Amino acid sequence: MSVALSDAALASYLAEIAGRLLLDVRAxxxxxxxxxxxxxxQTANxxxxxxxxxxxxxDGLLSEEEKDNDDRLAKSRVWIVDPVDGTREYGEERADWAVHVGLAIDGQPVIGAVALPGLDPEGRxxxxxxxxxxxxxxPPAPEKLRMVVSRTRPAAEAVAVAAALDAELVPMGSAGAKAMAIILGQADIYLHSGGxxxxxxxxxxxxxxxHGLHCSRIDGSPLVYNQQDVYLPDLLICRTEHAEAVLGHVARLKQDAIDA
Structure with missing residues (x-):
């Protein structure tokens, strides 16, 4: 582009264009x-x-669809992308899939854009x-809690915590769609422990x-990116007022498993 974009604007622009490409490929x-x-x-990647x-x-680069290169480990700034998060949902022409474009700086998730090409509230x-x-x-919090879980394999910890909190389970596709559902007022908690x-x-x-949400591992420790081992087994994203209760229930489940 002739006009230089900020990192945040670039992330958003790339996510939007990749989403449109994906819709064209499908159509x-x-x-x-x-x-x-x-x-x-492959097209989006x-x-x-x-x-x-x-x-x-x-900058360094890490993509799900690209062969990893350890050169990124020496970089302070590393772009981390998922060209299609929720491939099954994309193929089924559902709305709950996403494109992720983010920038980690010194391992911290500083900048991000998540495109939801299947959602088009403005009809554009x-x-x-x-x-x-x-x-x-x-949006204002509802009276009854809602927890987003996998459509096909809800994690046992999430189901147990939802029961303890009397939260409604909301099945949904991609991780990006689940996380954005909290911002959009469709859910309150996203607890994932399935890898x-x-x-x-x-x-x-x-x-x-x-957006002011709580984000951590399910033991409460911080999420750190651009690691040599890119496996990140668990995640909690929720409204801040629910974080203490969710983390407490997870800790009790872990202790019960140890005591059993």
């Missing part, structure tokens, strides 16, 4: 349902990686992008933190 009708996910992943290397050549055909530099006001990688949560966590 082409050229791919079977089985092949669509791979075609979409090529765009995001080429664009980031062009716009930020000195461009989907929705939530970003760390333009936080939205959180993830850095690209699954980095951009959503940056956006969630900017």
């Amino acid at each position: 082409s009708g050229l791919f079977s349902p089985k092949a669509l996910g791979k075609a979409g992943d 090529q765009f995001l990686c080429h664009a980031l290397r062009e716009q930020r050549p000195d 055909g461009r989907g929705m992008v939530l970003r760390s530099d333009e936080p939205l006001p959180l 993830q990688f850095e690209w699954d949560s980095m951009a959503p966590v940056a956006v969630a933190l900017a």
Whole structure:
């Protein structure tokens, strides 16, 4: 682009364009349902990686669809992207999939953009992008708590904590969609313990933190990115007023398992 973009503006722009590319790939009708996910992943990944290397050549890069390079470990600034978070939902033409573009600085989730191309509240055909530099006001909390969980394999810890809190379970697809559901007022807690990688949560966590949400591991420890081992097994994103209760229930579950 002829005009230099800030890191946050670049993240948002790339996420939005990648989302539109993915919608075009799906609308082409050229791919079977089985092949669509791979075609979409590769198309969005090529765009995001080429664009980031062009716009930020000195930064590191970690993508789900790109071979990892340890060179990023020596970098202070590392872009972490997930071209299609929720490949199954993308292929099924659901709304709960996302594109993640985030920037970790010294391991901290500083900047993020999460595109939700399947959501189009303004009818512009461009989907929705939530970003760390333009936080939205959180909707009022409802009387009954809601916890987003996996559509296909809800984590046992999440189900147990939801029961303890008398929270309604809300099945949903991608990690990004779950995290953004809290910002959009569709849920209050996202507790995950089934295993993830850095690209699954980095951009959503940056956006969630900017909106004043609590984000941590399920033992309360901080989320740190750009590690050599990119596996990040668990995650809690919730409204701050629920964090203490959720972490307390998780700790009790762990202790009960040890005592059993």
